[in-house]
Amino acid sequence: SYELTQPSSVSVSPGQTARITCSGDMLAKKYVRWFQQKPGQAPVLVIYKDTERPAGIPERFSGSTSGTTVTLTISGAQVEDEAAYYCYSPADNYVFFGGGTKLTVL
Amino acid sequence: QVQLVESGGGVVQPGRSLRLSCAASGFTFSDYTMHWVRQAPGKGLEWVAFILSDGSNKYYADSVKGRFTISRHNSKNTLSLQMNSLRTEDTAVYYCATESGDYWGQGTLVTVSS
Numbered sequence: 001s002y003e004l005t006q007p008s009s010v011s012v013s014p015g016q017t018a019r020i021t022c023s024g025d026m027l028a029k030k031y032v033r034w035f036q037q038k039p040g041q042a043p044v045l046v047i048y049k050d051t052e053r054p055a056g057i058p059e060r061f062s063g064s065t066s067g068t069t070v071t072l073t074i075s076g077a078q079v080e081d082e083a084a085y086y087c088y089s090p091a092d093n094y095v096f097f098g099g100g101t102k103l104t105v106l
Numbered sequence: 107q108v109q110l111v112e113s114g115g116g117v118v119q120p121g122r123s124l125r126l127s128c129a130a131s132g133f134t135f136s137d138y139t140m141h142w143v144r145q146a147p148g149k150g151l152e153w154v155a156f157i158l159s160d161g162s163n164k165y166y167a168d169s170v171k172g173r174f175t176i177s178r179h180n181s182k183n184t185l186s187l188q189m190n191s192l193r194t195e196d197t198a199v200y201y202c203a204t205e206s207g208d209y210w211g212q213g214t215l216v217t218v219s220s
Contacts, residue, residue, distance in 0.1 A: 033207050035151070042201060042210040043143075043151065054208065086151050088207065093165040095141070095153040 002026060004087050004098035011104040018074040020101045022087030025068055032070045033088045034063060036081075037100075043086065047072060077105045108132035108209045110202050115214030118192055128185040128202030128211055136160070136180040139205035142187050144198035145213075152198070155187065156205070170196075192218045 004024040012018045022032060032050050035043035045054050047063040050070055060075045074081055082105045087098040114126040128140070142154040155166045155176040164176050175188040185202050199213040 035207065037151070042212055043203075043207075044210075045207040048207065084150075088151075093163075094167070095156065095165075097143075097151045097153060100150040 002091050002094075002096060004089060004096050006085075006087060006098040006101045008099070009102045009104065011106075012077050014079055014105055015076050018077045018081070018103055018105070020072045020074075020085050020103065021069055022071070022098050023069045024089065024096070024098075026091050027065070027068045027070055027089060030089045030091060032063070032065070034061075034072045035086045035088060036083045037086065038083045046085075074103070077103070079105050081105055110204075110209055110211035112200060112202055112211040112214035115200065115216045117217045117219060119220050120192060120194055120218055122192055123188070123190045124192060124216060126187040126189065126200055126202075126214060126216070128187075130183045130185065130202075133204075133209070135178075135183040140176075140178060140185045141203045141205060142176060142185075143201045143203055143210075144196075144216075145201070146195070146198040149198075154200070157185070189216070192216075194218050 006022050034047040036046045037043040046057050046061045050065045051063040062073045064071045084100045086100045109131045111129045118124050141156040144152050157164045157176045161178050173191045177186045197218050199215050201213045203210040
């Protein structure tokens with residue numbers, strides 16, 4: 001079955017660049033969104049259409065794609081960026097979330 | 107401003123039913139495909155179901171197919187999720203969200219336990 005694979009955790013120091021990957025066979029043909037979720041809060045959209053940033057999302061968040069892997073990059077990660085990040089992609093009449101990546105910034 | 111407010115969560119015994127609602131405001135609800143997404147305690151996000159803007163088509167995750175029914179009432183700006191034959195593994199916070207992912211409710215907790 002179709003899956004989106006993310007690393008379970010990524011750790012960086014403040015000011016460093018964090019990269020979170022999401023891999024899936026259909027990602028070469030389907031757009032990906034990225035969501036940030038902090039404990040006790042609803043998810044927040046940070047990237048859509050692989051590389052687009054919604055209004056109000058800091059410029060340090062960016063997305064890129066290469067074949068069947070998409071990457072969320074946080075350039076100069078801040079302590080407030082510590083959260084779980086999920087990739088999301090539609091596939092036919094189904095929707096998939098990646099398993100989530102816990103980003104630690106300390 | 108845009109608001110999505112879920113309600114209807116609670117504690118229910120396995121095998122019983124529960125109906126969740128999501129009240130939408132601040133946008134043209136009838137223009138949007140809508141989703142239900144859930145999150146079990148300490149786990150990741152899991153898509154549950156979505157319904158097209160006019161209610162003409164509905165799609166479900168395999169884990170809930172045949173037990174859950176998504177519906178909408180565009181004149182009342184309301185999205186619903188009828189959950190039957192509940193299982194302990196359905197315990198989660200349930201969120202409604204727009205197709206774009208821009209807007210989410212705050213979630214409602216469903217606990218299935220004897």
